[in-house]
Amino acid sequence: xxxxxxxxxxxxxxxxxxxxxxxxxxxxxxxxxxxxxxxxxxxxxxxxxxxxxxxxxxxxxxxxxxxxxxxxxxxxxxxxxxxxxxxxxxx
Numbered sequence: 001x002x003x004x005x006x007x008x009x010x011x012x013x014x015x016x017x018x019x020x021x022x023x024x025x026x027x028x029x030x031x032x033x034x035x036x037x038x039x040x041x042x043x044x045x046x047x048x049x050x051x052x053x054x055x056x057x058x059x060x061x062x063x064x065x066x067x068x069x070x071x072x073x074x075x076x077x078x079x080x081x082x083x084x085x086x087x088x089x090x091x
């Protein structure tokens with residue numbers, strides 16, 4: 001039995017994305033902790049041309065989830081705001 005790991009990644013085009021190291025991911029997550037810089041870097045990494053495809057896909061997914069979260073927050077505020085407004089007695 002062999003303990004070799006196949007490190008060759010074959011795709012139909014012959015190109016593959018370089019694997020991001022743990023240090024690259026730590027830097028990425030640390031940058032996400034800085035307000036306003038995180039949004040700018042997410043947009044740069046997601047839609048920049050020469051970014052790592054793994055990081056670009058992660059940033060696109062993160063932005064999509066953020067937009068969904070904002071939409072849900074506004075929807076919940078509208079629902080609870082209307083409930084609160086209807087519970088206030090009028091004379």
